[in-house]
Amino acid sequence: MKGSFTIILTIFCSIGNLSAQDQTIIGRLHLMHPSLGNTHLPYTDGSVYITSYTGEGQGSFIFRNFSGTGYTDRFIIKQDGKVGIGTSVPKYSLDVIGNIGLTTSPSNEYVLTRSHGVRLNNYSEVEFLTSTYGNNYGYRIFGEDPGRDGVTLFKIDYRSNSTTWTNALTLEHGRLGIGTTNPSEMLTVKGTVLAEEVRVTSNIPNSDYVFEPDYALKPLHEVDQFIKENKHLPDIPSAEEFKQNGVGLGEMDNMLLRKVEELTLYVIQLMKENEELKVENQLLKNSLLDEIETIKTQLK
Template sequence: MKHSILLALAFMMCLGLHAQTLYVPGNVQSSNNGNVGIGTQDPTATLHVNGDIAWGSSGSKLSPAGTIELKGAGTPYIDFSNSSADDFDARIMLKDDNKLGLTGANFGVGTNSPLSLLSIYKANVGTNTDGLDHSLLYLNNGNERDGSIVIKSHGAHKDEVIGALKFHSSPDALNYSQSAIKALANQDATANALAFYTASSNSQQEGTEVMRIQGDRIGILTPNPDAKLTVNGDIHAKEVRVDLNFPAPDYVFQPDYSLVPLVDVKKYIQENHHLSEVPSATEMEENGIDVASMNMLLLKKVEELTLYLIKQNEINQKQAEEIEALKERLLNLEQ
């Protein structure tokens, strides 16, 4: 018993616990191989405790179930160091606002060599690690094809943010601007929207929505796209190609095409103040124009105009020939 008490006392001193009272219930055992057991008669390690290990008065303890409970009114933390120096290389600390922080090291899941602040590996596949030393997050999905990051929300109202990826820039450490990609909830069975936000100044913290993908529709500068691509503003492009879903108007040049007499064209214009088949100014202002159909309609009118000019040229040529013949007859009569 004396030997057991001395061993227990040495153990308590090693833990740095300077208690005024040492109570030994009689279950501290020693073995022939120098191991010490508390709560066990067959210690298999230098110190083998069969039960909880508690310290202080706050309820901190180690449990045989594999749990570590750190409790206290201050900021409980665990330090890790690769040397015997007083400082630490990494620290896990619980702040008083229920925030758990890791400082001094990169954190790896599935890897012992995280290159980013947070590295998550399913498998370490690939060798190109350029830029990872200064990155915040690195995900390596190995040979699997679905490396999804899933953010799920239930019961969100229309246009409420389900999840977001935000980018902040602070040039003066006081103000900041934000660009963001936000997933927005929608109503009923309508698909959720993906909205893109950008800032126009260094102090515009929330940014302005500039583009939205809603189902199979994209809206630029509008939250309500009513076509595959809706742009509330100018479009500047080097080239625009439009596919036709109706025939081009070359049928105008077919022999059986019936060209409307000019007298009827004149009458229609006088009554309606626009060409036939062409929408009126009021209709175009209210409904806009379909670029493909309008271009084909204008081409049709140009082709019809060409036919009118050809016909008029034939008349003019015939009249010119008749005039020349009359001139010749008049000259012969004068002689």
């Protein structure tokens, strides 16, 4: 008769590891120390122990190293279900003391923790998603862009449909972009900014030199001629220049303040001329009245 055999269990015992004096075998494999209540499955070289023990840790499952002088716990499942790696007293469902590495192959695949949750990939990208896999909505954070090697980059994108990501924020070489992936200034915003107040601390308007006695205020007829020829005020960029170069808030405030101060000087100048005209008009009026009185006297 021919047949086949399958090895179900092989036990190699060395002296002191398994004996009828200190271990009791119950059922298929049940090892029990009569005083410690421990279950040990040691390798013959003494490098690894899988231990379940009584006392405070009753029901715990432990992987530990033995160096010859003492034990070091490496992995533990406590009786309450908490798992510890690098710690023997886990406080959470998974408590890790040390670094965690997640790797995928090929490199463009993801480590998916949950469809409604967090997804990771090897581009230092974290996605916070809702809905089901392949039809996700949410935000993602990049620590590195695979298409821009060597570029220090941090991005936050959002997705409101299943296929298209839209950039919300980019931090590149210390420059922050909102609505743009290529910030050219310390803060670059593509869109409208709504704020209760904007305070500028550099390039402060300093046009008070307009009120110095030696300031050359253009005569109004020259201003009139300039406006007719150029269609904008002197010392103010044209609309086309603003369109091409933008507007610096501090610089623009300075130009506008200078024009307001010049306008004030023009008003003061006109006021003085008006006062002089009033005086001249009164003198002429008085002279005319005197002439009328003289004529009346002669006619009598």
